[in-house]
Amino acid sequence: xAVCDVCGNDYEKAFTITRGDASGTYDSMECAIxxxxxxxxxxxxxxxxxxxxxxxxxxxxxxxxxxxxxxxAVDSLGQVSRNR
Numbered sequence: 001x002a003v004c005d006v007c008g009n010d011y012e013k014a015f016t017i018t019r020g021d022a023s024g025t026y027d028s029m030e031c032a033i034x035x036x037x038x039x040x041x042x043x044x045x046x047x048x049x050x051x052x053x054x055x056x057x058x059x060x061x062x063x064x065x066x067x068x069x070x071x072x073a074v075d076s077l078g079q080v081s082r083n084r
Contacts, residue, residue: 001014002014002016002025002027003025004025004026004027004028004031005024005025005026005031005035006024006026006031006032006034006035007027007031009027011027013027014026014027015032017032017036019036024036033046033048034046038051038058040058040059040060040061040064041056041057041058041059041064041068042057042059042060042064042065042067042068043060043064045060047059047060052064052065052070052073054070054073055070056068056069056070059073061075062074062075
C-alpha cells in the first residue's frame, strides 16, 4: 500500500501523478487536486478548468479577475460574469 502525500492515508488503490520532475502519491482525486490545481489569485478556490489568466495572475472566473483589477475579463461565452 502507498501513503497519500496530502492526507497520510495508507491506501491500497493509491496512485502517482508525475509532471516533469515533480511527482506525488494520492489516495483520491480530491487530494491530487488539492496538491496540483492552482488557486485563484482572488478567492483562492482551486481552478479545475481553464480559468482566466492575466498579468495579475490566474483566476477561476471573470468576476474574480475583474475584482482583482483585470480589465475586460469575460466568461468563456464572452458574457460578463455578474453572478458572483
